[in-house]
Amino acid sequence: MYHPHLRYAKDVRITHVFIICFRGGAELLFDGVKQHHVTLPSQSNHWDIRQLLVWIKDNLLKDRPELFIQGHTVRPGILVLINDADWELMGELDYQLQDKDNIVFISTLHGG
Amino acid sequence: MYHPHLRYAKDVRITHVFIICFRGGAELLFDGVKQHHVTLPSQSNHWDIRQLLVWIKDNLLKDRPELFIQGHTVRPGILVLINDADWELMGELDYQLQDKDNIVFISTLHGG
Amino acid sequence: PELSKTSLSNPEILRYSRQLVLPEFGVKGQLNLSKASVLVIGCGGLGCPVAQYLAAAGIGRLGLLDYDVVELSNLHRQVLHGENRLGTSKSISIAKTLRKLNSTVDYVPYHMILNPKNALKIIQQYDVIADCSDNVATRYLINDACVVANKPLVSASALRWEGQLTVYNYQQGPCYRCLFPTPPPSETVTNCADGGVLGIVPGIMGSMQALEVLKIASGIASSYCGVMLMFDALDGRFRNIRIRGKKPNCVVCSNPTEFSVLQDYEAFCGSSASDKCRMLNLL
Amino acid sequence: PELSKTSLSNPEILRYSRQLVLPEFGVKGQLNLSKASVLVIGCGGLGCPVAQYLAAAGIGRLGLLDYDVVELSNLHRQVLHGENRLGTSKSISIAKTLRKLNSTVDYVPYHMILNPKNALKIIQQYDVIADCSDNVATRYLINDACVVANKPLVSASALRWEGQLTVYNYQQGPCYRCLFPTPPPSETVTNCADGGVLGIVPGIMGSMQALEVLKIASGIASSYCGVMLMFDALDGRFRNIRIRGKKPNCVVCSNPTEFSVLQDYEAFCGSSASDKCRMLNLL
Ligand SMILES: [Zn+2]
Ligand SMILES: [Zn+2]
Numbered sequence: 001m002y003h004p005h006l007r008y009a010k011d012v013r014i015t016h017v018f019i020i021c022f023r024g025g026a027e028l029l030f031d032g033v034k035q036h037h038v039t040l041p042s043q044s045n046h047w048d049i050r051q052l053l054v055w056i057k058d059n060l061l062k063d064r065p066e067l068f069i070q071g072h073t074v075r076p077g078i079l080v081l082i083n084d085a086d087w088e089l090m091g092e093l094d095y096q097l098q099d100k101d102n103i104v105f106i107s108t109l110h111g112g
Numbered sequence: 113m114y115h116p117h118l119r120y121a122k123d124v125r126i127t128h129v130f131i132i133c134f135r136g137g138a139e140l141l142f143d144g145v146k147q148h149h150v151t152l153p154s155q156s157n158h159w160d161i162r163q164l165l166v167w168i169k170d171n172l173l174k175d176r177p178e179l180f181i182q183g184h185t186v187r188p189g190i191l192v193l194i195n196d197a198d199w200e201l202m203g204e205l206d207y208q209l210q211d212k213d214n215i216v217f218i219s220t221l222h223g224g
Numbered sequence: 225p226e227l228s229k230t231s232l233s234n235p236e237i238l239r240y241s242r243q244l245v246l247p248e249f250g251v252k253g254q255l256n257l258s259k260a261s262v263l264v265i266g267c268g269g270l271g272c273p274v275a276q277y278l279a280a281a282g283i284g285r286l287g288l289l290d291y292d293v294v295e296l297s298n299l300h301r302q303v304l305h306g307e308n309r310l311g312t313s314k315s316i317s318i319a320k321t322l323r324k325l326n327s328t329v330d331y332v333p334y335h336m337i338l339n340p341k342n343a344l345k346i347i348q349q350y351d352v353i354a355d356c357s358d359n360v361a362t363r364y365l366i367n368d369a370c371v372v373a374n375k376p377l378v379s380a381s382a383l384r385w386e387g388q389l390t391v392y393n394y395q396q397g398p399c400y401r402c403l404f405p406t407p408p409p410s411e412t413v414t415n416c417a418d419g420g421v422l423g424i425v426p427g428i429m430g431s432m433q434a435l436e437v438l439k440i441a442s443g444i445a446s447s448y449c450g451v452m453l454m455f456d457a458l459d460g461r462f463r464n465i466r467i468r469g470k471k472p473n474c475v476v477c478s479n480p481t482e483f484s485v486l487q488d489y490e491a492f493c494g495s496s497a498s499d500k501c502r503m504l505n506l507l
Numbered sequence: 508p509e510l511s512k513t514s515l516s517n518p519e520i521l522r523y524s525r526q527l528v529l530p531e532f533g534v535k536g537q538l539n540l541s542k543a544s545v546l547v548i549g550c551g552g553l554g555c556p557v558a559q560y561l562a563a564a565g566i567g568r569l570g571l572l573d574y575d576v577v578e579l580s581n582l583h584r585q586v587l588h589g590e591n592r593l594g595t596s597k598s599i600s601i602a603k604t605l606r607k608l609n610s611t612v613d614y615v616p617y618h619m620i621l622n623p624k625n626a627l628k629i630i631q632q633y634d635v636i637a638d639c640s641d642n643v644a645t646r647y648l649i650n651d652a653c654v655v656a657n658k659p660l661v662s663a664s665a666l667r668w669e670g671q672l673t674v675y676n677y678q679q680g681p682c683y684r685c686l687f688p689t690p691p692p693s694e695t696v697t698n699c700a701d702g703g704v705l706g707i708v709p710g711i712m713g714s715m716q717a718l719e720v721l722k723i724a725s726g727i728a729s730s731y732c733g734v735m736l737m738f739d740a741l742d743g744r745f746r747n748i749r750i751r752g753k754k755p756n757c758v759v760c761s762n763p764t765e766f767s768v769l770q771d772y773e774a775f776c777g778s779s780a781s782d783k784c785r786m787l788n789l790l
Contacts, residue, residue, distance in 0.1 A: 023456070024386055025414055067412050077408025081465055086403075088468040106454065108404065109381035109388050111415055112270040112358040112426060135739070136669055137697055179695050189691025193748055198686075200751040218737065220687065221664035221671050223698055224553040224641040224709060241580050245703035246667060248741065273556075273714075276586050277707045296522045299608060303559050306607035324589035325582060384529060420528035424560045424718045431556075431711045435740055438707060447743025457718055458531065460730025462745035 016040040016047055016097050020056070024107035026078060029068050030060055040097070049080070050093040052103070068105075079106050128152040128159055128209050132168070136219035138190060141180050142172055158208040161192070161199065164215070180217075191218050227259045227284040227330070236328075240282055253442035254282060260441035261285035263347060265338060265366055266356035267292075267314035269301035269426030270380050270433060274354050276304060277434035279322040283441065285330040286322075287350055288315040291337035301423030337497065338362060340485050343369040352437050355379040356430065358415060360407055361489040361497040367392060367400035368485050371476045376440055378448075380426075380433040383419050387429035390452040390467065391436055397449040402471040410494040425457050510542045510567040510613070519611075523565055536725035537565060543724035544568035546630060548621060548649055549639035550575075550597035552584035552709030553663050553716060557637050559587060560717035562605040566724065568613040569605075570633055571598040574620035584706030620780065621645060623768050626652040635720050638662040639713065641698060643690055644772040644780040650675060650683035651768050654759045659723055661731075663709075663716040666702050670712035673735040673750065674719055680732040685754040693777040708740050 020036045027034045040047055040055065047055075050072065057065050067075065073093060074080060080087040081104035082095055097103075132148045139146045152159055152167065159167075162184065169177050179187065185205060186192060192199040193216040194207055209215075232240070232254060243249050262283055264271045267290035278286055292314050294305040304321040305314065315333035322331060334346065338357075347353055347369045355366050355377055363379070370377040376394040380387065393399045432453060436446045452465045470477050476484045486492055515523070515537060526532050545566055547554045550573035561569055575597050577588040587604040588597065598616035605614060617629065621640075630636055630652045638649050638660055646662070653660040659677040663670065676682045715736060719729045735748045753760055759767045769775055 023454070024388070025383065025419070067409070070409075075409060075412065076406035077404060077412060079403070079467075084463060084465050086465065086467040089466060106388075107412070108408070109383040109386060110358065110360050110363060110413060111381055111383040111419070111421055112266050112268050112356045135737070136671070137666065137702070179692070182692075187692060187695065188689035189687060189695060191686070191750075196746060196748050198748065198750040201749060219695070220691070221666040221669060222641065222643050222646060222696060223664055223666040223702070223704055224549050224551050224639045235579065239579050240583055242703050243583055243705050245701075246705060248668070249705065273710070277710050280583050280586050280706050282583070296518065297524050300523055300526055300563050300565070303563050303608060307610060308607060324591060325586060327590060385531070417525070418528075420525050422526050422529060422532065422718075422721070423563050424714060424721060427556070427560050428711065428714045428718065431707060431714050432743075435705075435707045435711065436743070438705070444741070447741075451743070453743070458727070458730075460715075460719070460734070460736070461747060464744060 017099055018097065018101040018103065020060075021102070021104040022106075023104060024109055026068070026105050026107045029062065029064065031062055036060065046096040048093065048097065049082075049087065049095045049103075052097065053093075074105065077108050079108060080104070081106065128213075129211055130209065130213040130215065132172075133214070133216040134218075135216060136221055138180070138217050138219045141174065141176065143174055148172065152209070160205065160209065161194075161207045161215075162205040164209060165205075186217065189220050191220060192216070193218065227261060229255055229258045229284075231255075236282070243281065248444060249442060253444070256442045257282050257438070258284045260352065261287065261350045262352045262354060262437055262441060263287035263289065263350035264354045264356055265289045265362070266358060267302075267318050268298065268356065268358060269382060269421065269423065270356035270430040271354070272302050272304040272318065273427055273430030274356055274434045274437065275318050275322060276325070277431060278437060279326045279329045279331075281438055282326065283329060285332060285350075287332045287334065287346070288318050289334040289336065289338060289346070290314040291335065301421065301426050303423075303427070338365060340365060340487055340489065344373060344482060344485055347375060348373045350375065352440050353377045354433055354437055356433070359497055360413055360495055361493040363400060364407065364493060365485070365489045365497075368476050371399050371401075371480050372482055372484055374480070376446075378433050378436045378440070378446070380429040382421055382426040382429045383414060385422055385425060385457040387425050387455040387457075388452060389429055389432050389436070389448060389455075391440070391446045391448040394440070394446060395449045396469050398468055398470050399474060399477055401476050402469075402474045403467060405474065407493040413495060422457060425455070428455065428457070510544060512538055512541045512567075514538075519565070526564065531727060532725060536727070539725045540565050540721070541567045543635065544570065544633045545635045545637060545720055545724060546570035546572065546633035547637045547639055548572045548645070549641060550585075550601050551581065551639065551641060552665060552704065552706065553639035553713040554637070555585050555587040555601065556710050556713030557639055557717045557720065558601050558605060559608070560714065561720060562609045562612045562614075564721055565609065566612060568615060568633075570615045570617065570629070571601050572617040572619065572621060572629070573597040574618065584704065584709050586706075586710070621648060622780075623648060623770055623772065627656060627765060627768055630658060631656045633658065635723050636660045637716055637720055639716070642780055643696055643778055644776040646683060647690065647776060648768070648772045648780075651759050654682050654684075654763045655765055655767055657763070659729075661716050661719045661723070661729070663712040665709040665712045666697060666704055668705055668708060668740040670708050670738040670740075671735060672712055672715050672719070672731060672738075674723070674729045674731040677723070677729060678732045679752050681751055681753050682757060682760055684759050685752075685757045686750060688757065690776040696778060705740060708738070711738065711740070
């Protein structure tokens with residue numbers, strides 16, 4: 001997974017560049033920012049969603065992480081979408097991230 | 113523009129495979145069929161929209177071609193979209209077709 | 225009473241002429257509509273446009289269920305009520321307004337709260353159910369009763385600038401519990417009173433809900449089986465999302481008997497079925 | 508009379524509370540709305556939801572223009588009229604219905620046909636124009652007058668199962684003539700009487716139109732400048748299309764003076780501004 005053209009001056013290899021969106025109110029846990037362009041640091045294996053959740057918790061979440069993550073997955077009532085499809089159809093926590101993926105975390109709405 | 117993997121038994125080389133849609137009532141000139149998967153025969157140059165219009169007139173149009181084409185372009189009131197953008201932004205008649213392009217011919221609606 | 229009809233009268237042909245000429249709808253679609261009954265649960269921001277366009281289109285019977293009365297803070301989005309209806313029943317208010325638009329529809333107002341005791345009995349009497357409710361507990365109750373009664377459930381919701389819509393328990397699609405087996409923690413649930421809502425957002429989502437009910441009731445397949453519509457009014461964008469199918473391990477789908485309807489949904493969800501007494505929450 | 512307002516009354520704070528709590532809207536958005544005037548041209552399938560949700564949201568003044576009277580074949584989609592309004596003016600009918608929903612709005616019905624003599628004078632008196640008309644000639648007339656008067660034009664249309672919407676003459680976006688310099692041949696133009704329309708389709712498109720008017724009138728940018736929304740109700744899909752910007756060679760944009768408003772739009776379009784006497788056309 002070595003990409004010489006993505007080498008940085010400090011020899012940090014970049015493996016994933018993609019977009020994370022928070023909608024339906026989930027963005028309120030992230031200072032109201034709905035869209036984040038994210039570059040993940042390189043690692044020996046592909047990143048999967050399981051690892052991404054930990055990274056989000058450590059790097060983007062402002063406070064009250066229990067309102068986003070419970071145990072090792074997202075809390076009930078948040079739907080995860082990978083390129084406009086329910087993550088259940090894509091392998092859930094095991095899905096391996098690809099460059100330019102669009103990952104959406106959306107709170108379900110109940111109002112009427 | 114020779115694609116050996118797209119060779120057919122009869123040695124007809126295929127250069128373009130894409131989708132043409134007719135909407136807003138324009139489909140009524142084409143037996144009501146809204147979506148056509150089209151494979152154009154090969155030629156020495158790229159196909160452009162100007163040539164595509166002639167091909168549509170000769171191969172898809174059922175009757176009354178003047179309700180679709182006037183002179184060398186589409187008749188007033190039909191908007192041409194290339195991959196969800198107004199063809200004016202893409203070069204109009206000179207746009208060179210790419211594989212998997214999505215070309216839409218849509219009649220403007222006036223009802224309320 | 226039975227809704228039965230084998231032909232359209234002359235006034236009906238005139239009234240519905242603009243939709244009768246659509247080949248995909250036609251006389252057959254209109255007759256199907258006139259024989260169909262739809263239950264609208266929740267007579268608020270979503271329920272108003274749903275009921276309005278179903279009545280206009282000539283649905284046979286329209287059940288209208290809401291326990292609530294009209295308040296001034298409803299009128300920015302609940303467009304079938306009015307200033308002279310403040311303090312009166314929402315379900316009766318909608319029926320009164322819509323009788324003027326189309327007196328040939330059979331309106332059945334239910335001024336009551338939907339609960340585990342009455343839900344199945346009411347839902348069983350209708351062909352299509354529209355979830356226009358405003359709280360998590362009622363949404364789980366409606367879902368479970370629809371799975372047990374085997375009714376298609378056209379569900380929409382709206383909050384702030386956003387809306388969501390899908391059709392549950394229809395063809396091979398999922399139910400609400402297949403998608404959300406566990407209710408959200410109650411401190412993460414926001415209602416319209418706390419979070420606010422631009423009135424036209426339930427207007428748009430309710431209109432889409434009316435469309436899908438009309439398609440199912442007239443015999444055209446819905447586009448939202450296994451697909452969820454997401455709308456953001458601030459950026460004017462709609463997205464169609466592919467969602468999972470029916471889950472073999474769903475507690476309701478795997479055992480759709482009347483015992484699958486719980487005794488207490490407020491306890492299950494840790495929240496009230498009335499959105500009035502909720503504290504202010506973060507999201 | 509001038510629409511001026513510097514604060515909200517207590518009943519207004521209560522009535523609009525659910526949208527006041529939206530940070531992107533807030534008191535400032537509400538005050539902007541209350542000072543804004545919108546002209547709805549066409550009180551039919553699109554005009555009804557546009558007027559309904561603008562009135563509910565608290566627009567300051569609502570002009571309602573239509574020359575036509577209510578007919579039974581309108582009621583499947585023109586949901587603010589009713590059986591007791593048959594034969595009466597559509598513009599007055601809408602004002603009567605909406606006064607019950609929100610009596611604080613200033614309703615100005617115009618029971619007249621828009622023509623080259625009166626168009627500019629009426630349009631100049633409003634901040635935002637909604638084109639809810641039903642024929643090509645009126646659409647060109649409204650466009651030209653809006654360019655000359657420099658008013659944003661939120662335009663929608665619906666036919667059969669499809670709808671289109673965009674905002675013309677707003678920021679750097681095009682006008683209707685930039686996009687369609689030449690009218691379509693009259694034999695290719697279909698109206699709702701001939702082609703039919705499912706009633707909820709103008710309901711959905713009119714609701715989207717109300718949203719974009721509300722965004723512009725409250726001071727939030729529209730999402731449909733240089734973008735066109737296309738909707739297909741049969742497959743339940745929306746598409747946002749990028750369209751061209753303002754054209755330097757557009758005959759109206761390049762010379763926006765009162766002389767750019769033509770003398771005769773029916774001759775220009777080869778068709779009538781009333782959709783009643785049109786023959787059946789292919790499309
Ligand atoms: Zn289930
Ligand atoms: Zn122009």
